[in-house]
Amino acid sequence: MESPPKPTTTDSPPKTMKAWVGQRTGAPAQAISLQTDRPVPGAPTGSDLLIKISHAALNPADAVFMRFLPTLLPFRRAPIPGLDFAGHVYVVVPAELVAPWPRGVGGSAAVAAGLGVVGQTAAIALREAGLMAGDRVLVNGASGGLGNMLVQLSKGHGAYVVGVCSAENEALVRRLGADETIDYTVHDPLHAYLAKQYSEVPFDYIFDCVGHQVLFDYSPGYLATTGKVISLVGGASHGVWPFLKNCMWPGFLGGTPRTYKILGLKPSGELQRQVVKWFDEGLIKEVPIDSEYDMEDVLKGYERVVSKRSKGKVVIKVG
Numbered sequence: 001m002e003s004p005p006k007p008t009t010t011d012s013p014p015k016t017m018k019a020w021v022g023q024r025t026g027a028p029a030q031a032i033s034l035q036t037d038r039p040v041p042g043a044p045t046g047s048d049l050l051i052k053i054s055h056a057a058l059n060p061a062d063a064v065f066m067r068f069l070p071t072l073l074p075f076r077r078a079p080i081p082g083l084d085f086a087g088h089v090y091v092v093v094p095a096e097l098v099a100p101w102p103r104g105v106g107g108s109a110a111v112a113a114g115l116g117v118v119g120q121t122a123a124i125a126l127r128e129a130g131l132m133a134g135d136r137v138l139v140n141g142a143s144g145g146l147g148n149m150l151v152q153l154s155k156g157h158g159a160y161v162v163g164v165c166s167a168e169n170e171a172l173v174r175r176l177g178a179d180e181t182i183d184y185t186v187h188d189p190l191h192a193y194l195a196k197q198y199s200e201v202p203f204d205y206i207f208d209c210v211g212h213q214v215l216f217d218y219s220p221g222y223l224a225t226t227g228k229v230i231s232l233v234g235g236a237s238h239g240v241w242p243f244l245k246n247c248m249w250p251g252f253l254g255g256t257p258r259t260y261k262i263l264g265l266k267p268s269g270e271l272q273r274q275v276v277k278w279f280d281e282g283l284i285k286e287v288p289i290d291s292e293y294d295m296e297d298v299l300k301g302y303e304r305v306v307s308k309r310s311k312g313k314v315v316i317k318v319g
């Protein structure tokens with residue numbers, strides 16, 4: 001079995017490490033700064049692991065936390081940003097929270113790091129859908145890190161997949177398994193195009209990785225009566241009213257007569273092991289890497305993430 005790259009240092013951890021650390025709220029360039037002498041955490045207790053991180057993958061959520069979670073909060077004191085990582089365990093203890101190195105990844109820690117949050121989020125979306133072979137699926141935002149996972153996993157479970165992306169990313173989304181793609185820059189407004197093309201053959205599930213409220217508002221035109229819009233984007237940034245309206249407002253009072261779900265990930269080892277299993281079984285064939293930056297260039301990485309133009313994962317080489 002392939003294993004993660006071996007650490008180049010000794011087996012015992014050093015005393016200090018480089019780390020980007022949160023100092024204040026704001027955009028990444030204001031919120032975080034690089035420290036070169038951050039103390040390495042002490043020996044882990046209980047089921048914690050101490051990991052020498054080789055690669056970390058950035059997520060849009062990191063920038064949201066930096067902007068909105070004050071560093072005065074007790075659990076936000078000098079926080080190190082980021083959610084996804086891959087690396088080498090220094091100290092082995094009961095490891096419920098991590099997954100074994102995916103066999104198919106070989107030595108690429110960048111790919112392993114990129115299988116985290118987006119893989120787990122796709123997993124909860126698929127669970128919510130209860131996707132079956134032959135279902136028809138629309139993935140909005142198919143060329144981003146999360147959309148990449150949803151296209152591959154939907155296809156891998158036997159669905160017919162339509163991906164929404166710009167023309168530039170069509171080849172990528174097709175390669176990942178989409179049966180059709182829609183260029184949203186040409187077919188604008190998207191909901192009108194969907195109603196024209198798919199009213200006779202409606203979708204069973206719409207996975208929304210962009211957060212388009214109108215996609216739900218107009219969904220009776222292209223979503224089966226038993227179908228669901230499953231949004232992975234939203235929450236406070238989109239307002240409480242749309243959420244209440246989508247989920248609770250009855251059809252006879254003007255509510256949209258379709259089911260709407262909005263999901264938030266609570267990362268877990270159990271989900272990650274499912275993602276690794278799918279990767280090793282070939283349902284996830286690829287983790288497209290948009291770009292890789294050195295540790296010193298984390299801010300450039302976040303610029304790329306917040307641009308919302310990345311095709312797949314933005315990864316940081318840490319070790």
Ligand SMILES: NC(=O)c1ccc[n+]([C@@H]2O[C@H](COP(=O)([O-])OP(=O)(O)OC[C@H]3O[C@@H](n4cnc5c(N)ncnc54)[C@H](OP(=O)(O)O)[C@@H]3O)[C@@H](O)[C@H]2O)c1
Binds near residue numbers: 141
């Ligand atoms: N609910 C959760 O727990 C959870 C977990 C992970 C992520 N998320 C959220 O899911 C969203 C997607 O995450 P991600 O990691 O996939 O982001 P990402 O990789 O940064 O997404 C970038 C992609 O979005 C595409 N895009 C931008 N505007 C679009 C539009 N109007 N229509 C279609 N595609 C568009 C871009 O393609 P073009 O350049 O072709 O436009 C680009 O490929 C983010 O808002 C993130 O916060 C939520």
